[in-house]
Amino acid sequence: MNAFTNGSPTSLPAHEHTGADPAAEVAATPRRRRWARPAVGAAVAAPLVLGGCNMYPSYGASRGATKQGQDTFKLFSGMMTTGVIIGVFVGLLILFTILRYRRRSEEMPKQFHESIPIEILYTGIPVLVVAFLFLFTVLTENNVDATVPVNATVTSTGTPVEHVRVTAFQWGWRFSYPDHNVSIAGDVTNGPGGHGPQMVLPVGETVQVTLVSNDVIHGFYVRDFNFSRYALPGVTNFFDLDILHTGTYAGQCTQICGLYHTEMLFSVKAVTPAAFQTWLSGEVAAGHTLQREPQSEANTPPPYTHVTPSNALAAPSSKKGSL
């Protein structure tokens, strides 16, 4: 899961090179023709060479702890590499132009102002690049967005399906396991280590998350899943997670949701299916069942907000269907 190992060295120096220090390089101008070409070549080649060593440099991102997250990561990394190549090429082109054509005399340059073939070329090539990026985007998007049917218990390939209902509220999370009669919740004040509630999920199974909000818009985001989705009032969102590795992954609300947005933390603990079953029975024994879930957290006004009789009408409710 450690994604920091080889990422940033590939991306950032490239950009810093384009942007950083024309002043230092001004001194090198007289020799420009000798160094300019190898420099362009090296800069274009560098990401390719590194890419050869490692097909998908991470650039500091997580490589993904879920199948969907890994697909997303590969798309991100591929696009980033494309971006670095294009960015470095254009950046060096600008830098070359700056250094090569600095004013050295008062002679008037040739007043050319168009070249239709070149203009068509640099319209056409970006169209092709963009078309390829779009193609890969759609392919990845179809993988990431695919969900099993809402009531399925196994996927088409026979993997068991676990259903979890995530309810976001100001300022905390409720994780309900309707198939197992388990429901746990926590807000800014509790949870392990004060870092919010913990959602326990099995690895090797398909987890279908049903995401709803009780009040305002929240953002369900787990960095190592490379995924986020809004919890929208009035909308029920579904997404699937195929977690590949056990571990604890930090999550956090990403959409500003009021005063304690900052502290709306949670975590996901991925365990083996056997450990997951053990955990479930432990929670049932501890009384963390669906029956203890409040009828509607929405009808009690969230803490810290000011409700006056005249505007109490607009109190949000989670009992509406999806759009």
Added chain:
Amino acid sequence: MTTTIESPELIEPEEPGGPDAHGPGGHGPEDHGPDHAHEHHGPTGILNWITSTDHKVIGKSYMITSLVLFFISGAMALVIRGQLADPTSSLVNFQTYNELFTMHGSLMLYLFAGPFAFGGLANYIVPLQVGAPDMAYPRLNALSYWLYLGGSSMMTFSFVVAGGAASFGWVAYAPLSNSINSPGAGTDMWLLSLGLTGFSAIFTGVNLVATIFYLRAPGMTMFRVPIFSWNMLVTGILILIAFPVLFGAVVMLFCDRHFGTHIYSVSGGGVPVLWQHLFWFFGHPEVYILALPYFGIVTDIIPAFSRKPLFGYRGMVFATLSIAALSTGVWAHHMFTTGVVLLPFFSLLSYLIAVPTGIKFFNWIGTMWGGQLSFQTPMLFSMGFLFAFLMGGVTGVLLASPPVDFMTHDTYFVVAHFHQVLIGTTVFAGFAGFYFWYPKMFGRMLNERLGKLHFWFLFVGFWVTFVPQYLVGLRGMPRRIADYLPTNGWTFLNEMSTVGAMIIGFSFLFFFVNLVTSWRNPVPAGDNPWDGGALEWFTSSPPPHHNFTHLPPIRSERPTWDYNHPEHRKDESHGDKRHREHEQKEPETVGAPS
């Protein structure tokens, strides 16, 4: 007092001689005719300012107001960065922090970036560039400034009302912005301020479009209008598309808050996502309302300092138009993570915007290619813009992909992306324009040395601030949080970002010193200090009350250049032979020296 404007006289460019007579600081014909700068006799003092309908006065007022707001908002950014430098900092509390980032975003986006460009620079420069005596509707222009001043002071002073300023981010997503979650008067003032400044923007948009459509000087055909004015025209049209939608959305939100409607509330059968649709239908064109004027500034500066005509003028116009057209069809790429929008449609249109943007980049490079580049302050800032916008643009392409957006949405990756784009345009290109046109507006130069110091500190600070933000975003730091855990591994990158922000703040000291110096010890600018080509460099600095006493023949998008350098007009064709034939056709209409 109403002034009836007679057309300016024609100047035949026979006597000023060839380019050598002018040298690098080629200038307009200040010998021709009397100085009309003080021709206008109206009220004086503060009443003069209040009653003025002169586009130059209004433009300057707009610029000063928006710059003041820029510095207020920048100071808020420094407080935000101070809070984030330390994981558990308590420099400000949560409520204040939420107010700060909301007002930072709102002031920058609604009240600085747009008004500085289309209210300030465009107001001043567009009539000059197209050869008009004033904007088409001078009184509407004045009204638009007063609405802007009223709206912006209302938003700024919402800090002092009970409950504090708005605290839901500059996008004000429903239902967080409803009367339950944001009950204070500050929110109402925020909304009403958008109403006022929105109308101000619409009036300016109408004015710009009408001015460019109807008040072009004889011979200034649409395809001879300088790109800055073209971009302002397209910006004006985008304003007319986008701002009414914002106004409608704001009115509906206000009704939800106070008059018991349920347009955005689930309990009354409303749809919260509707706010996002309406807001971003305004918001994405708004991004280009903020960007296009600044593209225009750079497009005007680069040819002047390259001593060449713009490369690919028509390509530039079509690129601007396609950016405008596409930008109206991409709003929901801000809503990919809502799960309720059509992903491929918005993704494809967003990707396509990269193509015209790329065309612009290559046209800028093509303009410099083979030129004689001199790096005075405006050109330096333009180069800063190119590099900043390059990285911001490339990361923007990534965000057009829904899966990558799922991965980075609402993290600092996005924050870094849009700051690079917006600072690249509004600050680098904006100050490039300020340094470029300051001599025209005030008739005095800014100090080159201080300008360059300003640039280099800003440039270094910029990269130190925002490159770490990309990384911290990829490490999972969400935006709009006031503190974080020391165990997150975000501390060092945030510290670095804060140091960069301090450098950016420091760089503006050189700017202030520069302004003070130019007022204490003015260095006269002359009419055309940069050897610019567009029409604004033909008149005096500052221009007389109705802009022109004389006009040169307008036969290309840079009539002043053609006048000053008749030997070095645009090479209308590719071959030398055809070029000469063309030259032989021209003289009798243009009156060029034989």
Added chain:
Amino acid sequence: MRVNGSFLAVIGVFFAVIGIVYWFWSYEDAGFLMLMGSALLGILPGGYYLWWAKRMKPLEGDEPEATVADGAGVIDSFPGSSIWPFLLGLGAFFATMTFVFGLWLAPIAAALGLSAVIGAVVESRRGGTV
């Protein structure tokens, strides 16, 4: 005028096309309506300009070979200074403040707004300062 009209019309047609595509792909009302509104914003004035471009004398600004002498004469009357925009702006400011701080501000807003509107109209009719 022909250039202006055509580019407005082309942008309008573009919005209409993507609006229709969007509707049949998503069946989402808000975006479809806004795209259609934008299409009209392009097509209506664009069509108007194109209609007039064939019927009116071309503007000097649209004549590639026009000289400054062709445009000689009065361009228009431009008010050199006017107090009414300021008062109207102030009125609008108070009018919006009414929504926050109460109706007691409404008379001030109405007085300022009305006087400004009347003043501006009279100013225009007389062609000078009132």
